[in-house]
Amino acid sequence: MEPSKSVIALESVTKDFSLAGKGRVLRALDKVSLSIPANSVFGLLGPNGSGKSTTIRLILGLCKPSSGCVKVLGSDPLDANARRKMAYLPDSPHYHRFLTARELMRFFGKLIGLNSKLREISSRDLLVRFGLEEAMDRRIGTFSKGMLQRLGFAQALLGDPEVIVLDEPTAGVDPVGTSLVGEFVGQLKKDGKTVVLSSHSLAQLEGICDRIGILNKGRLLASGLVSDLLKDDKAQNLRVEGLDTESIQGLRDYVESKGGNLEFCNGSLEDLFRNLVAKDEKERLAP
Numbered sequence: 001m002e003p004s005k006s007v008i009a010l011e012s013v014t015k016d017f018s019l020a021g022k023g024r025v026l027r028a029l030d031k032v033s034l035s036i037p038a039n040s041v042f043g044l045l046g047p048n049g050s051g052k053s054t055t056i057r058l059i060l061g062l063c064k065p066s067s068g069c070v071k072v073l074g075s076d077p078l079d080a081n082a083r084r085k086m087a088y089l090p091d092s093p094h095y096h097r098f099l100t101a102r103e104l105m106r107f108f109g110k111l112i113g114l115n116s117k118l119r120e121i122s123s124r125d126l127l128v129r130f131g132l133e134e135a136m137d138r139r140i141g142t143f144s145k146g147m148l149q150r151l152g153f154a155q156a157l158l159g160d161p162e163v164i165v166l167d168e169p170t171a172g173v174d175p176v177g178t179s180l181v182g183e184f185v186g187q188l189k190k191d192g193k194t195v196v197l198s199s200h201s202l203a204q205l206e207g208i209c210d211r212i213g214i215l216n217k218g219r220l221l222a223s224g225l226v227s228d229l230l231k232d233d234k235a236q237n238l239r240v241e242g243l244d245t246e247s248i249q250g251l252r253d254y255v256e257s258k259g260g261n262l263e264f265c266n267g268s269l270e271d272l273f274r275n276l277v278a279k280d281e282k283e284r285l286a287p
C-alpha cells in the first residue's frame with residue numbers, strides 16, 4: 001500500500017541516540033519503512049532492545065526521527081488533529097489509587113477536551129462495556145489486575161480514537177487477561193479502528209494481529225500480512241504423529257512414488273520470527 005493511503009507510515013526512519021559521555025551514537029532504528037493500513041491490527045515483534053518502543057514513541061510523536069519521516073493519518077504525529085484521533089495505553093498504566101474509576105474517566109475526558117455531558121455519558125458507557133458497572137464508584141486502589149486492565153481499555157477509548165497504540169498489552173497478564181486483550185482488539189477491528197501493539201509474545205500475537213513487523217537490532221526484517229509472511233516462510237511443518245524422522249522420510253518417498261502429495265501446513269509465527277532473527281544475526285557476523 002502506498003504510504004499516502006496508510007494510517008501510519010514510516011519512510012526510511014533512522015533513530016540515533018547519543019550515548020552521554022561516550023561520544024558515540026546508538027542506532028535504535030535503521031532505515032525502517034513500514035505502512036499500516038486503516039482497520040488493521042499491526043503487531044510489532046522483536047527481541048529486547050530491537051526498537052519496538054522507539055517505533056511506538058515515534059508514532060506517538062514522543063520523539064523525532066534522526067532522518068526519514070513519520071506520518072499518522074497523513075500528518076506529522078505532533079499535529080493536533082492527528083493526536084486527537086490517537087490513543088495510547090502503556091503496558092502498566094499508573095492511575096491514582098484514591099480516584100474512583102468514574103473520577104478517573106472524567107479526569108481523562110477533561111484532558112482530551114470532552115464537554116461535561118459527553119464526558120459523563122462516554123465514561124459510564126465505557127465502564128459498563130468493560131464490565132466495571134458495579135465498580136465505577138470504587139477506588140482504583142482496590143481493583144484487581146484484571147479490573148485495572150479493563151479500566152485501561154475503557155480509558156483508552158475515551159474520545160473515540162481512530163488509532164489505538166497498545167504497548168505490550170499481554171506482558172505479565174494471565175491467560176484470561178490475554179484473551180481479554182484478544183477480544184478487545186478484535187472488537188476494535190470490528191469497529192473499524194486501527195490498532196498497533198507491541199509484544200514479545202509471538203504465540204499470542206498470532207491470534208490477534210492480521211499484520212506484523214519483525215524488528216531486530218533496529219532493522220525491520222519483515223512486515224506484512226501474517227498469512228502472507230507465513231506462506232512465504234520456508235520453514236513448514238509436516239503434521240504427523242508418532243513417527244520418527246526415518247519413517248517420515250519413508251512416508252514421503254512412498255507417497256511421492258505413488259504420485260501423491262503430503263499435506264504441509266504453515267509454520268508458526270514463532271518459527272518465522274526465529275528464522276528471520278537467526279538469519280539476520282548470521283548476516284551481521286559474516287565478514
Ligand SMILES: Nc1ncnc2c1ncn2[C@@H]1O[C@H](COP(=O)(O)OP(=O)(O)OP(=O)(O)O)[C@@H](O)[C@H]1O
Nearest residue numbers: 017026027028046047048049050051052053054055
Ligand atoms: N533514550 C534513549 N537513550 C539511549 N538509548 C536508548 C534510548 N531509548 C532506547 N535506547 C536504545 O535503543 C535500542 C532500542 O530500544 P527500544 O526500547 O526501542 O527497544 P525494545 O524493542 O522496545 O526493547 P524492550 O523489548 O526491551 O522494551 C536499545 O538498545 C536501547 O538501549
